[in-house]
Amino acid sequence: MEKQNSRYRWVVFAAVLFAYFLIVSQRTAPGLITDQLMVDFKVTASTIGLLTSVQFLAYASLQVPIGLLSDRYGPNLFLIVGALLNGIGTVMYSLAPNEYFLLVARLLVGIGDATIWVNLVLILSQWFKVKEFISLLGFAGMSGSLGFLMATFPFSAWIDLTGWRVAFLTIGILLCLCGFILYYVLVKKPNQLFKQEKKKKTTLExxxxxxxxxxxxxxxxxxxxxxxxxxxxxxxxxxxxxxxxxxxxxxxxxxxxxxxxxxxxxxxxxxxxxxxxxxxxxxxxxxxxxxxxxxxxxxxxxxxxxxxxxxxxxxxxxxxxxxxxxxxxxxxxxxxxxxxxxxxxxxxxxxxxxxxxxxxxxxxxxxxxxxxxxxxxxxxxxxxxxxxxxxxxxxxxxxxxxxxxxxxxxxxxxxxxx
Structure with missing residues (x-):
């Protein structure tokens, strides 16, 4: 497969891993402001627990359906939509006037997050040979861990400096931009470079x-x-x-x-x-x-x-x-x-x-x-x-x-x- 021998595959790798890094950082970042949310929105600990549960329930329940849809229709669309949903959800979270907006925001983030890892695996499978793929999965896992790391002291310091709304708004905008970058990197540019393979994809049994x-x-x-x-x-x-x-x-x-x-x-x-x-x-x-x-x-x-x-x-x-x-x-x-x-x-x-x-x-x-x-x-x-x-x-x-x-x-x- 020509894709797996092209230099362009490394552009795909970098773009996908950067998006994954940002998305993972937002899985646990809200935990940094739990006390502040309870004061700002006058909500109980059980409400905060519900916000977390909704996010991860969406993530868990969509894993197999997303896998089925990605196998059938291809992973690019779902990764792009997932990044955009994460971005929109994070922006909503930063601007939320009440706890109901917070709930909807975390639900969107959970749905978006559910699309990421499965489609990352599929995209790397398409662009890299198996032996390369195994090594690169390690770097993908490392980028996720770095995302979790960013959601500890660095993000906490950022919140202390600018306030939690500014920090989450900035990350949300970055995630939305990632969605557009992924569209260019995964769809538009490959369609120009690998026109002969475009038809192959439609001939899947x-x-x-x-x-x-x-x-x-x-x-x-x-x-x-x-x-x-x-x-x-x-x-x-x-x-x-x-x-x-x-x-x-x-x-x-x-x-x-x-x-x-x-x-x-x-x-x-x-x-x-x-x-x-x-x-x-x-x-x-x-x-x-x-x-x-x-x-x-x-x-x-x-x-x-x-x-x-x-x-x-x-x-x-x-x-x-x-x-x-x-x-x-x-x-x-x-x-x-x-x-x-x-x-x-x-x-x-x-x-x-x-x-x-x-x-x-x-x-x-x-x-x-x-x-x-x-x-x-x-x-x-x-x-x-x-x-x-x-x-x-x-x-x-x-x-x-x-x-x-x-x-x-x-x-x-x-x-x-x-």
Whole structure:
């Protein structure tokens, strides 16, 4: 395929990753102004929780439908629309006069966000050969982690300097501009450069009916393996570090809120390292399964270690464990390398959506179950017993890693799948 040998593919790569970086930064940025929103809009904590829930519920519920639509109609349109919806939602958020506008704004952001990762995977699949694709997924994962990093101290400092409305308005405008840039980079320019391929795209064979495809998906061992892999790595990281890491540091180690927030930073550093290192290692070894199963074992043992220390390992060990758990989240990019290697291109989108749903489902379940355990067991014993949950979830991830099937030819020969 000419696209996969052109220099232009690197322009596509840069544009898509920049959009992903900005979009990811807005997933958690509203958490920085929770207290301020409660004062400005005179709303309760439950209303703030509803704003977050609406955003992530939209994200979770649309993963498989977006995958189906992207496989059928192509990923470019959905990535462009997703960036625009994110931008419009973020602008609305910055200008909201009341909590109802905030709710609609976060719903738009959630819908837009739901389109991004699945279509990023599909676009990179189209523009890059499999061996390149695996390495570049690592950099894509790293750009997402950098987006999360931007939504911590840098964005907080920006809000302190200009106020939260100006900061969110600026990012919203940038995201809208990204939508137009993506249209030029993904649609207009390629139509000029690759006219001979435009017709090829319209000759794709008719897809099977949605019901038949979904039935095959939910009975496919490899699809469930990727679902479990993402469930075990992403959910335990996002679910705990994103929700309970700061209270954990405060209550178990007598840290200040600022000191406890550094635990999140440590996890992010691990994630930034984990994405490119794990994909590079997979390419180097010529296999996805072995390094990925090893990562899952490492994460399972990390959570077991925290549990065996009654939720309070020595602080130096805690730092190491948070780095490792973050590394595992970064390595979750190998889930989509597995999808790209094993499944035909016409279903990569829906299988990627299915796998991504696993990670999000885990991230939703873990904080709520962990919170119920904390309510039931007061004090440090609550955290001790609470860590049974990430132990179980990461064990499911390890099972997924073991269940992965690889083509006997290895990664290099998987180039011929297309």
């Amino acid at each position: 008719k897809s099977e009916s949605t019901i038949v495809l979904l039935r095959r998906l939910v009975t496919d061992r490899q699809a469930w393996a990727t679902f479990l892999c993402h469930f075990g790595l992403v959910g335990t990281y996002v679910g705990f570090i994103g929700s309970w890491a700061v209270p954990y540091g405060i209550h178990m180690y007598d840290m200040t809120r600022s000191e406890a927030s550094q635990l999140i930073m440590i996890g992010l550093v691990g994630a930034i390292i984990g994405a490119p290192v794990s994909t590079w290692l997979s390419n180097r070894l010529g296999t996805i399964k072995f390094p990925y199963a090893t990562v899952h074992l490492m994460i399972f043992l990390s959570w077991v270690t925290v549990f065996l220390f009654a939720g309070k390992p020595p602080f130096y060990l805690l730092i190491i464990l948070f780095l490792l758990i973050g590394f595992g989240n970064g390595a979750s990019a190998l889930t989509f390398a597995t999808v790209r290697q094993y499944f035909p291109m016409k279903v990569v989108g829906v299988v990627s959506g299915f796998a991504n749903t696993g990670g999000f489902l885990s991230a939703v379940l873990l904080p709520s179950i962990f919170g119920k355990i904390l309510d039931h067991f007061p004090g440090s014993s609550g955290y001790h017993y609470g860590f049974i949950i990430p132990v179980i979830f990461s064990l499911l991830g390890l099972i997924g890693g073991v269940l992965i099937k690889e083509k006997q030819e290895g990664v290099a020969t998987a180039i011929h799948v297309d």
